[in-house]
Amino acid sequence: MKLPIAGMLRDVVESLFKRPMTEKYPFEKHPAPERLRGELMWNPEKCTGCCLCSKDCPSNAIELITIDKKAKRFVMEYHADRCTYCAQCVQNCRFDCLNMSNTQWELAALSRKPFTVYYGKDEDVQIILDKQAGAKTPQPKPVTT
Ligand code: SF4
Ligand code: SF4
Numbered sequence: 820m821k822l823p824i825a826g827m828l829r830d831v832v833e834s835l836f837k838r839p840m841t842e843k844y845p846f847e848k849h850p851a852p853e854r855l856r857g858e859l860m861w862n863p864e865k866c867t868g869c870c871l872c873s874k875d876c877p878s879n880a881i882e883l884i885t886i887d888k889k890a891k892r893f894v895m896e897y898h899a900d901r902c903t904y905c906a907q908c909v910q911n912c913r914f915d916c917l918n919m920s921n922t923q924w925e926l927a928a929l930s931r932k933p934f935t936v937y938y939g940k941d942e943d944v945q946i947i948l949d950k951q952a953g954a955k956t957p958q959p960k961p962v963t964t
Contacts, residue, residue, distance in 0.1 A: 845925075856904040857924030861895045861938040865914040868893050872908035872917060881908060886943050894939035894947045899926055 842849070851857070859881070868888050873881045880901040886892040909917045928934065937944040 851921045855921040856919040858920050860918050860920050862916050866916045875911045878903050894943050897936045900934035
């Protein structure tokens with residue numbers, strides 16, 4: 820019968836000549852599996868504005884904001900911190916506008932702000948941001964004499 824100490828010593832000596840099993844993350848990264856569910860991505864090209872995605876989202880993580888339905892001007896507001904990464908919206912979109920990225924998955928942040936993402940044309944996103952900023956600014960009370 821081998822003494823346990825002998826086995827331990829052999830492991831120690833062997834480990835001196837082996838490459839470490841750990842990875843140098845984040846400096847070296849393995850590609851993520853193809854089906855990994857990372858951040859939600861939206862392709863507006865074929866979007867009809869049906870809002871099925873936002874109605875079906877169990878965690879209220881997406882909102883499709885319509886600027887001009889005829890001109891197909893929509894903005895998608897996505898809350899990555901509410902998302903459960905269930906991919907229900909991806910499966911339910913009949914026009915293949917949504918997918919979950921397998922490259923954008925390092926989503927940790929020190930504040931909540933980066934978790935709210937706006938997809939759409941820059942000028943349309945700006946309209947929504949301006950509206951939201953206006954809604955948050957307290958309006959002056961009318962002066963009565
Ligand atoms: S379900 Fe698809 S087509 Fe409908 S609003 Fe969402 S992204 Fe657009
Ligand atoms: S992946 Fe699930 S939780 Fe996230 S936005 Fe889509 S339906 Fe909502």
